[in-house]
Amino acid sequence: MRVALFVTCVNDTLYPRTGQAVVTLLERLGVEVDFPAAQSCCGQPQYNTGYRHESEPLLRHYAEVFAGYDHIVTPSGSCVAMVRDNYPRLGARARAEGRGSALAEAAANVVPRTYELTEFLVDVLGVTDVGAYYPHTVTYHPTCHGLRMLGLGDRPLALLRQVRGLKLVELAGADECCGFGGTFAVKNAAVSTAMGADKARAIEATGADVVCTVDNSCQTHIGGTLSRRGSAVRPVHLAEILASTEGRVL
Amino acid sequence: MPTPPGAAPAFPDAAERSTRDTTLRNNLRRATHTIRAKRAAAVAELADWGELRAAGAAIKDHTLRHLDHYLEQVEAAVTAAGGQVHWAVDAAEANAIVTRLVRETGEREVVKVKSMATQEIGLNEALAAAGITAYETDLAELIVQLGHDLPSHILVPAIHRNRAEIRDIFRTQMGRWGRPAPAGLTDEPAELAEAARLHLREKFLSAKVAVSGANFIVAETGTLVVVESEGNGRMCLTLPETLISVVGIEKVIPSWRDLEVFLQLLPRSSTAERMNPYTSMWTGTTDGDGPAAFHLVLLDNGRTDALADQVGRQALRCIRCSACLNVCPVYERAGGHAYGSAYPGPIGAILTPQLRGTVSALDASLPYASSLCGACYEVCPVAIDIPEVLVRLRERVVEGGPVTVRGTRAVIRPARGHAAERAAMRAARWAFEHPRALRAGQRLASRTRALHPRHLPGPGRAWTRGRDLPEVPAESFRDWWQRTRGERGTA
Numbered sequence: 001m002r003v004a005l006f007v008t009c010v011n012d013t014l015y016p017r018t019g020q021a022v023v024t025l026l027e028r029l030g031v032e033v034d035f036p037a038a039q040s041c042c043g044q045p046q047y048n049t050g051y052r053h054e055s056e057p058l059l060r061h062y063a064e065v066f067a068g069y070d071h072i073v074t075p076s077g078s079c080v081a082m083v084r085d086n087y088p089r090l091g092a093r094a095r096a097e098g099r100g101s102a103l104a105e106a107a108a109n110v111v112p113r114t115y116e117l118t119e120f121l122v123d124v125l126g127v128t129d130v131g132a133y134y135p136h137t138v139t140y141h142p143t144c145h146g147l148r149m150l151g152l153g154d155r156p157l158a159l160l161r162q163v164r165g166l167k168l169v170e171l172a173g174a175d176e177c178c179g180f181g182g183t184f185a186v187k188n189a190a191v192s193t194a195m196g197a198d199k200a201r202a203i204e205a206t207g208a209d210v211v212c213t214v215d216n217s218c219q220t221h222i223g224g225t226l227s228r229r230g231s232a233v234r235p236v237h238l239a240e241i242l243a244s245t246e247g248r249v250l
Numbered sequence: 251m252p253t254p255p256g257a258a259p260a261f262p263d264a265a266e267r268s269t270r271d272t273t274l275r276n277n278l279r280r281a282t283h284t285i286r287a288k289r290a291a292a293v294a295e296l297a298d299w300g301e302l303r304a305a306g307a308a309i310k311d312h313t314l315r316h317l318d319h320y321l322e323q324v325e326a327a328v329t330a331a332g333g334q335v336h337w338a339v340d341a342a343e344a345n346a347i348v349t350r351l352v353r354e355t356g357e358r359e360v361v362k363v364k365s366m367a368t369q370e371i372g373l374n375e376a377l378a379a380a381g382i383t384a385y386e387t388d389l390a391e392l393i394v395q396l397g398h399d400l401p402s403h404i405l406v407p408a409i410h411r412n413r414a415e416i417r418d419i420f421r422t423q424m425g426r427w428g429r430p431a432p433a434g435l436t437d438e439p440a441e442l443a444e445a446a447r448l449h450l451r452e453k454f455l456s457a458k459v460a461v462s463g464a465n466f467i468v469a470e471t472g473t474l475v476v477v478e479s480e481g482n483g484r485m486c487l488t489l490p491e492t493l494i495s496v497v498g499i500e501k502v503i504p505s506w507r508d509l510e511v512f513l514q515l516l517p518r519s520s521t522a523e524r525m526n527p528y529t530s531m532w533t534g535t536t537d538g539d540g541p542a543a544f545h546l547v548l549l550d551n552g553r554t555d556a557l558a559d560q561v562g563r564q565a566l567r568c569i570r571c572s573a574c575l576n577v578c579p580v581y582e583r584a585g586g587h588a589y590g591s592a593y594p595g596p597i598g599a600i601l602t603p604q605l606r607g608t609v610s611a612l613d614a615s616l617p618y619a620s621s622l623c624g625a626c627y628e629v630c631p632v633a634i635d636i637p638e639v640l641v642r643l644r645e646r647v648v649e650g651g652p653v654t655v656r657g658t659r660a661v662i663r664p665a666r667g668h669a670a671e672r673a674a675m676r677a678a679r680w681a682f683e684h685p686r687a688l689r690a691g692q693r694l695a696s697r698t699r700a701l702h703p704r705h706l707p708g709p710g711r712a713w714t715r716g717r718d719l720p721e722v723p724a725e726s727f728r729d730w731w732q733r734t735r736g737e738r739g740t741a
Contacts, residue, residue: 007727007728009682009688011727012692012726012727012728013692013695013722013726013727014720014722014723015720015723015727016723016725016726016727016730017723019727019730019731020727020730035728035731035735037685037728037731037732038685039685040681040682040683040685040688041678041682043679043682045675045678046675046678046679047641048622048641048644049644049648049671049675050617050641050643050644050645050646050647050648050649051645051648051649051672051675052645052649053649054675054676054678054679055679057679057683058679058682058683061682061683089638096560144621144622144623144624144625145624147624148623148624148625148627148628149624175625176579176623176625177579177621177623177625179579179621180621181620181621181622181623182621182622183618184618184620184621184622185713185717186709186710186712186713187262187618187712188261188262188265188580188618188619189262189266189712189713189715189716190262190265190266190269190270191262191265191266191269191580191583191584191619192621192716193269193715193716193717194269194275194583195579195580195583195621196716196717197716220720221717223718223720224713224717224718224719224720225716225717227717227718228716228717228718
């Protein structure tokens with residue numbers, strides 16, 4: 001099994017610990033991980049802001065970089081949603097506009113091989129107990145793309161429930177958006193900030209000391225909001241929790 | 251008079267003001283969360299909701315694909331049943347037709363059934379300009395009209411008002427429009443409803459002309475359908491001598507069998523009821539029963555242009571249930587007025603720029619009034635993929651491209667004001683296609699991280715006004731990988 005890590009541009013640049021945790025975790029589970037260095041971005045920021053023609057080359061690039069792998073694993077629900085939902089749309093539109101079927105073929109090639117981390121763990125490896133230890137009270141925010149576009153469902157919670165030392169507490173209004181939404185956070189800053197404040201209050205009300213997500217972009221928004229409020233709650237990516245052990249809590 | 255879209259503020263500016271209104275925020279939060287929970291329970295009662303939803307979408311898609319056929323069928327059936335059909339290409343034409351029809355009756359007053367189509371075209375204002383007074387008879391529309399306000403929700407137009415505000419409006423305004431509010435009116439819901447009932451009864455009993463919309467038109471018999479909760483609509487549809495119905499051309503469904511699907515989808519999605527209390531249906535005219543004259547004004551007003559867009563046309567499936575408003579986190583904070591249209595919330599953000607175009611600052615900002623969280627798509631009873639259409643419309647704003655305007659293909663240019671963003675997107679794409687450049691940029695950011703400001707200049711300022719930026723780490727992932735693993739795996 002050749003597994004490639006798609007670390008995502010946000011994780012690569014701002015959250016290297018998340019990528020390192022994925023590598024630690026997968027290797028602990030006996031998976032050999034490659035990191036194709038030519039990888040970059042899935043193109044979601046461009047696509048979702050309306051720059052379809054800027055996102056097409058990044059689809060081609062993604063397909064080229066990950067051509068030789070059985071599985072492409074990424075710790076970002078929203079980037080997988082870009083691949084799974086929007087790559088086929090990009091391909092179909094290019095074909096409809098008479099620009100050939102290369103883009104559609106590239107999309108068809110990568111879509112079935114791209115997995116969000118918890119999908120890979122639960123569906124491909126068939127594990128929920130990954131041997132983790134994490135002595136914290138944790139609440140889980142299911143990010144919108146993971147929740148609705150990927151339908152991750154119970155997978156992240158099933159993984160968290162098996163972590164020793166971890167106390168899982170429920171988040172009220174968990175399925176409500178934190179207000180990030182990519183460029184939405186800049187273009188509609190007032191509404192985005194108001195959404196973030198409500199999410200932060202709900203997180204603080206759980207009494208957790210850690211809020212867990214499967215998306216570093218949402219984590220940036222939640223973390224930035226909590227930080228501005230002087231909150232003690234830390235945002236942590238699920239991979240870092242799952243990679244933690246008695247010897248080394250990340 | 252609604253503000254013309256050209257003069258209305260762009261969505262972010264309007265929303266910035268409304269998010270600061272804590273009363274509005276509280277009113278909206280309480281109302282949307284209550285109805286959201288009720289709707290979820292009502293939908294969960296039906297084991298076949300998924301199939302119903304798919305059927306609703308399929309019936310609408312089929313009808314839209316053969317719209318010319320079904321509209322001609324409607325015209326023939328309505329005419330055969332003693333009604334008259336009028337075709338209106340836009341708001342001005344529809345308003346002119348209705349104004350003429352009212353004038354021909356010699357009346358100066360009309361009663362109205364709650365109708366989105368007539369709000370869309372600004373009918374009340376057009377009638378007022380012609381010296382005709384239109385009285386809204388839906389309770390929430392009455393509150394909005396008496397308060398010299400605009401509706402802010404499709405189903406609950408006065409959702410932004412609380413009981414105390416409504417009492418004050420009734421006390422000060424009812425007397426100016428007809429029967430005044432009873433002395434000593436409190437904010438008890440039963441008292442408020444009774445005051446409205448007494449006020450409206452006088453209108454129903456004196457009105458000779460009524461104006462309505464319709465939720466559906468059944469093509470096979472030319473029958474119009476209105477679903478409602480209060481019964482006010484039925485009063486308007488049966489008591490007056492003349493009935494004028496203004497209906498969007500997308501409201502047609504082929505047969506009575508199709509109606510069965512929508513009478514399950516609509517009430518559960520909108521009011522969380524298994525069935526709405528009043529379902530009124532009317533077909534042409536009947537001697538000695540109901541209005542003696544019936545006019546159907548079929549309204550295009552941008553609908554055939556929307557139909558020409560392969561992605562955007564799904565917005566025409568909308569049955570105006572407002573479920574998307576009630577789950578939308580953006581609507582909940584911004585309120586309906588910020589959308590500057592009769593159609594607020596997620597559906598408004600995709601419908602309005604298709605009906606009106608993306609020329610004004612407001613209309614060009616609407617496709618961005620969403621975090622693309624997808625909650626609207628999840629609850630939509632006819633499965634409109636609102637996020638997909640939002641992205642499609644964003645593309646139209648920033649990249650321009652072919653559109654249909656008044657039935658003619660045209661190529662629109664990108665909207666102004668996106669030049670810096672476009673340059674940034676191009677630069678980012680270039681860097682992402684050239685990983686060495688990306689890496690150089692990451693290293694530069696890491697090395698200069700002690701110098702990074704806590705508050706960004708330029709467009710980033712909006713971010714740092716309310717949130718802290720994450721710190722750039724000392725080492726990117728790819729540098730860590732290379733340092734610890736060498737070049738292994740660098741395919």
